[in-house]
Amino acid sequence: MFQRVAALVVAGGRGERAGPHADGPKQFRRIGGVAVLLRTLRLFAAHPRISDLILVGHAADRERIFDLLAGTDLSERVDLVDGGPSRQASVANGLQAMERRAPDAVLIHDAVRPFVDAALIDRVIAAIEPSAGALPVVAVADTLKAGKDGLVVRTVDRAGLYAAQTPQGFPFSPILEAHLKAARSGGEAFTDDASIAEWAGLPVRLVEGDPSNVKLTTARDIALADRQISQSKEAQLPIDVRTGNGYDVHRLVEGDHVTLCGVRIRHDQSLSGHSDADVGFHALTDALLATCGAGDIGDHFPPSDPQWRGAASHIFLSHAKAVVEAKGGRIMNADVSLICEAPKIAPHREAMCAEIGRLLGLERDRVSVKATTNETIGFVGRREGIAAIATASVAFGEDR
Known part of the structure; x- marks a missing residue:
């Protein structure tokens, strides 16, 4: 349905929960010998439906990002935009920079989800409509408990509950307007783009996510991802x-x-x-x-x-x-x-x-x-x- 589908990768976070590291914020840490950010960008750059690729990064990381992309085929493919004080502001900056390219739809993705695959991207794109976005989700499998003061208050019914993932896909003009409206309101802070769409009255369809499309949040997450890739490499023949x-x-x-x-x-x-x-x-x-x-x-x-x-x-x-x-x-x-x-x-x-x-x-x-x-x-x-x-x-x- 959409001719031009752009991808906006958000990489402006400082990654405090991952702890200090010589490589800096978690998007620059290596898994399988390659920076997380570079892995993620390659996945979108290689997808045949992605026409434009925007990277939103922290202003302090500009030189480091340029160095990371130097000598790769991504150096000419990726446009870098400075982020804002929050993820929400960073996405808004990226969408406004993308406006001159006039894409029909946009996928918004967290840089620290480096295991997204082409099939999931295809599903999200296919679910976007001119008046509705698409959100990849995974049904909650664990039993959920509500607690207070260190005690269980009740068991929460998990039926109909889902864990949200990225990339989240939207028709471009409606999600841009939703972000600008949210910025003008100066009120509620949103944790993802689907919640902004909901607030602005833009319907969001649920799409089958992928359990392997994990977000790397803690140092343990990064270590497990590195081990997973390393083991996968060791199993590959020939080397x-x-x-x-x-x-x-x-x-x-x-x-x-x-x-x-x-x-x-x-x-x-x-x-x-x-x-x-x-x-x-x-x-x-x-x-x-x-x-x-x-x-x-x-x-x-x-x-x-x-x-x-x-x-x-x-x-x-x-x-x-x-x-x-x-x-x-x-x-x-x-x-x-x-x-x-x-x-x-x-x-x-x-x-x-x-x-x-x-x-x-x-x-x-x-x-x-x-x-x-x-x-x-x-x-x-x-x-x-x-x-x-x-x-x-x-x-x-x-x-x-």
């Missing part, structure tokens, strides 16, 4: 594991230190290069990019660009990690061989492994740094330069 190789060399010049695999080492020479000339990180960056056909370090950080002059090479390695993950990859291990006559690498090997592990999110037994000399042969043997060879393994699965 798509790719290996990439990288090689780099830089000339030695007069100086007082070298930087190798992120560790500054005092030395009577320095490596010459446009950045900090860390051959270990440069080779490993190329190895990671090779696993997903993403070119090489020069494509992403051209030496002709003055902004990278003297740059720390951990920037390049972190970028390569982000590219791999955006394409659905999970880094399995990293191995770097440094070829030099001096300085001695052994005293610094553990620090190098720790830095690689920190940047790539790898445990110690998945990182290796080795060193060898060139037996005084060639430019390395003459102490004219240092070379590095790197190998990285990356697993790609269903999320790619």
Whole structure:
């Protein structure tokens, strides 16, 4: 019935109930090695009925979202809109930004429901009418109790009670007007878009939901989701594991230190290069990019660009990690061989492994740094330069 169906993904929450985490709000936390938000966006971007894709995020997260989408096919597909002080205000902002695209209908979805599937999206779209919305629900299965002061007051009849899910679908103009009307009223706060539609007099039809379409709310929810995906990956045969190789060399010049695999080492020479000339990180960056056909370090950080002059090479390695993950990859291990006559690498090997592990999110037994000399042969043997060879393994699965 509807020609243009847009999707509005809401990702402006702070996720307090999930607790503090190094990755920040729960929409940025990884399940199966991929950010929750990225998983959700991919599901809607891949659906053939979705014509437009709007993401509403917190203003403080703009740069992080751009970094997350960079290097993926979503970077050109997704329009980012700043959210408001509440979910209700955020959705209103997204709908107003979408108005110029004039969609016929819109699906409004919580970013932290990353397990929605195409069949559920199809059911919701099919149920939307010009004068009615559609709400996916799951019948309440548990016995319900009303309580007060820590005591059961009564058992609540669960017949006709449902748990609401997203995406919730609506004809576009009526739900936009309902949101604007609710904003003008400045009164009641609504917990979802179906409740705003009900308040505004827009009927909402019930649609069969999906029990697996869970909302990730707590840290435990996220841990269980990660375990579920990991177990699913382990069960997949064949496993798509790719290996990439990288090689780099830089000339030695007069100086007082070298930087190798992120560790500054005092030395009577320095490596010459446009950045900090860390051959270990440069080779490993190329190895990671090779696993997903993403070119090489020069494509992403051209030496002709003055902004990278003297740059720390951990920037390049972190970028390569982000590219791999955006394409659905999970880094399995990293191995770097440094070829030099001096300085001695052994005293610094553990620090190098720790830095690689920190940047790539790898445990110690998945990182290796080795060193060898060139037996005084060639430019390395003459102490004219240092070379590095790197190998990285990356697993790609269903999320790619």
